[in-house]
Amino acid sequence: MKPGTIVGWIWMMLAGMGCAGSGGQSQPPSAENPAPRVKPGLAVLLENNFLIGKKIAVVCNHTARIGQTHLVDTLTTTGVKIVSIFAPEHGFRGQAEAGQSVVDGKDPKTGIPVVSLYGERHGPRQSEISGLDFVVFDVQDVGARFYTYISTLTYVMDACAQAEVELIVLDRPNPNGFFVDGPLMKNAYKSFVGMHNVPIIHGMTVGEYATMVNEEGWLKTGKKAKLHVVTTQNYRHDMRWNDTKMDWVAPSPNLPTPESAELYPVLCWYEGTSVSVGRGTKTPFSVVGFPTSRTFNDTVLGALTLKSTTFTPRPTPGKSANPLYKDQVCHGYLLTLDPQSSGNNRFIAGVELLKLMYKSYDGDKPFFNSFFEKLTGSEQLKADVVADKPSVDIWQSWQEDIDKFKAVRNKYLLYP
Secondary structure, three states: OOOOOOOOHHHHHHOOOOOOOOOOOOOOOOOOOOOOOOEOHHHHHHHOOOOOOOEEEEEEOOOOEEOOEEHHHHHOOOOOEEEEEEEOOOOOOOOOOOOOOOOOEEOOOOOOEEEEOOOOOOOOOHHHHOOOOEEEEEOOOOOEOOOOHHHHHHHHHHHHHHHOOEEEEEOOOOOOOOOOEEEEOOHHHOEOOEOOOOEEEOOOOHHHHHHHHHHOOOOOOOOOOOEEEEOOEOOOOOOOHHHHOOOOOOOOOOOOOHHHHHHHHHOHHHHHEOOEOOOOOOOOOOEEEEOOOOOOOOEEEOOEEEEEEEEOOOOEOOOEOOOOOOOOOEEEEEEEEOOOOOHHHHHHHHHHHHHHHHHHOOOOOOOEOOHHHHHHOOOHHHHHHHOOOOHHHHHHOOHHHHHHHHHHHHHHOOOO
């Protein structure tokens, strides 16, 4: 039996359902055998619902669905007693903008209490999960260290470990799961946007990540959660999102497309600068710019094609109530990513773009703010950009750490 998996009758019931250790890995697609649609952990669960008659809490948001079938709406009709819903950043129905506190309340559709894990606290209280049969986690992640869903997962694991309540993670594909890259987090910069010493892109599903956190002893209590991962079926790490044939449900309001999710890893660090990433526009995380009289010329930076553009951020309810440079015309670039580019090429291009924007910036405020180091995980990237080091050298500087991390990561991969 794999470490960290649920014991007893659950393991027996899940053995053939595409769960961790059950041999549910897919074979490489070919012209004769094209890749089948990926089936997320929720679909596997619903095919053989072992939660009937059980008392559970769920950690989920609007992404916990298959098509129009939502985890909560479905389980409540099948004899599963959902005591509470724990909501991560952006809320249970996914309508809160980035950084906005999520408040407690009730789900108007089901009447189930909704408890915020993004506000005054990040994890469940012991009184809220004690006595439950299970806590179930189902959230679509994007595979970036600073995307807070894996931080929420860590807090939930800690709470479950303390309460000795079993945690079930319903796994989903990672749209950035085909590579590992970016500087690693240093201890001095740990925060809710970076809790562990991993690269910006860790290349793991939430189920794999949870297993690594559990088995590497990264929970603050020093205990392990009683963890089981219901794996996806037909997923491979070399897949891009379109290969999964799954519908895209925006995991947060400003990642409306799979392409924006793939650009996100090399654009989110601009949230620690005076550059807009298009919040308050129709193309968030697909543009970069700022108010300036400068002229931007079309260019290609390896995996990134840059087309000069202008955009004006506007207040957008549920997405960005007060975007950077609200109602100001910004000049910059519309970005297109080569869909076949490797992860390495993407990060090298991303660093080159960061250097270009740094050199182009002529605003009144400093280009960098203190949030930049929290997002990148150290002070080094900022120092290298200011020093105008070659982009390839900057990228190369974190590869030794990447190799060490991959050796750890490889122990916990559930998919080929």
